[in-house]
Amino acid sequence: MNILEGKTILVTGGTGSFGKKFIRKALQQGVKKVIVFSRDELKQYEMKQEYTDARIRFFIGDVRDKDRLYRAFDGVDIVIHAAAMKHVDACEYNPFEAVKTNINGAQNIIEAAIDRGVEKVIALSTDKACAPVNLYGATKLASDKLFVAANSYVGDNPTRFAVVRYGNVVGSRGSVVPFFKKVRETRVVPITDERMTRFWITLDQGVQFVLDNLERMHGGEIFVPKIPSMNIMDLAKAIAPECETKIVGIRPGEKLHEAMIMEDDARHTVEFDTYYVIQPEFSFWSKKFAEGGKELPEGFEYTSDKNAEWLTIEKLAELSAEM
Numbered sequence: 001m002n003i004l005e006g007k008t009i010l011v012t013g014g015t016g017s018f019g020k021k022f023i024r025k026a027l028q029q030g031v032k033k034v035i036v037f038s039r040d041e042l043k044q045y046e047m048k049q050e051y052t053d054a055r056i057r058f059f060i061g062d063v064r065d066k067d068r069l070y071r072a073f074d075g076v077d078i079v080i081h082a083a084a085m086k087h088v089d090a091c092e093y094n095p096f097e098a099v100k101t102n103i104n105g106a107q108n109i110i111e112a113a114i115d116r117g118v119e120k121v122i123a124l125s126t127d128k129a130c131a132p133v134n135l136y137g138a139t140k141l142a143s144d145k146l147f148v149a150a151n152s153y154v155g156d157n158p159t160r161f162a163v164v165r166y167g168n169v170v171g172s173r174g175s176v177v178p179f180f181k182k183v184r185e186t187r188v189v190p191i192t193d194e195r196m197t198r199f200w201i202t203l204d205q206g207v208q209f210v211l212d213n214l215e216r217m218h219g220g221e222i223f224v225p226k227i228p229s230m231n232i233m234d235l236a237k238a239i240a241p242e243c244e245t246k247i248v249g250i251r252p253g254e255k256l257h258e259a260m261i262m263e264d265d266a267r268h269t270v271e272f273d274t275y276y277v278i279q280p281e282f283s284f285w286s287k288k289f290a291e292g293g294k295e296l297p298e299g300f301e302y303t304s305d306k307n308a309e310w311l312t313i314e315k316l317a318e319l320s321a322e323m
Contacts, residue, residue, distance in 0.1 A: 008032050010034075033056075066111065098135055102136075148220050277290060
């Protein structure tokens with residue numbers, strides 16, 4: 001029996017790219033019920049036209065509203081927390097709103113999950129939470145810390161919390177692949193910096209990684225997948241080989257390279273064949289939870305420019321054509 005079979009699942013931000021893909025996968029794995037929790041009634045209406053399974057319930061609500069979360073979490077076994085303010089520029093210009101959603105919302109999720117007896121909560125994080133340089137990254141770092149620490153004060157409650165951290169999901173709304181496909185009609189592709197590198201993960205891979213970690217989590221982990229890197233110029237050549245490129249400069253709050261594990265975190269991180277686990281520094285955490293993993297060498301960093309695996313222009317063309 002898989003982890004979702006017979007369970008009631010709630011997905012915050014369930015009308016987003018990840019949420020929709022995760023819910024479709026969950027419905028294929030024998031869930032009892034799936035609750036879509038989000039604040040946009042139009043997106044929920046549109047999703048209802050596409051997803052007609054009788055096991056789906058739609059809840060209008062905001063993670064800022066603790067009372068609504070308490071109502072929504074009634075009878076829920078597993079929560080996938082995907083709701084967030086995630087656009088860097090929007091967070092920079094609306095900082096208090098970003099804090100309310102990404103930090104206060106995380107606290108509300110934690111308290112509602114514990115009080116309602118939810119079994120497992122996985123929160124989606126981002127590479128930008130690793131050594132953050134913008135407000136979005138800072139709020140997600142705070143959120144990660146809250147979810148990890150939540151395992152320390154659940155008491156006798158069975159609720160456990162973990163975090164999944166990966167880079168930009170290629171092909172999701174607002175990501176670079178659909179943007180490049182759109183602007184290639186102009187015959188000019190804007191490039192922020194020709195040295196820029198990024199990790200590559202698809203929606204399918206992201207969803208599967210969350211499902212895998214629901215199975216393996218003990219509580220307090222930050223899971224990081226091993227995924228390939230790409231150079232932004234290679235991606236432009238793969239998607240729009242006939243177009244010119246124009247260097248426009250790095251935007252405020254943007255990094256030249258992505259990072260998911262920095263040296264200080266690496267000291268309490270273990271490596272597995274296909275992923276890393278940043279272990280919590282808790283008294284209850286047992287080394288047996290990380291059996292099969294190996295310690296990382298001193299000075300290790302997992303960044304997109306120092307990655308061991310890279311996508312070629314040919315492979316990027318093949319992958320982007322599928323989106």
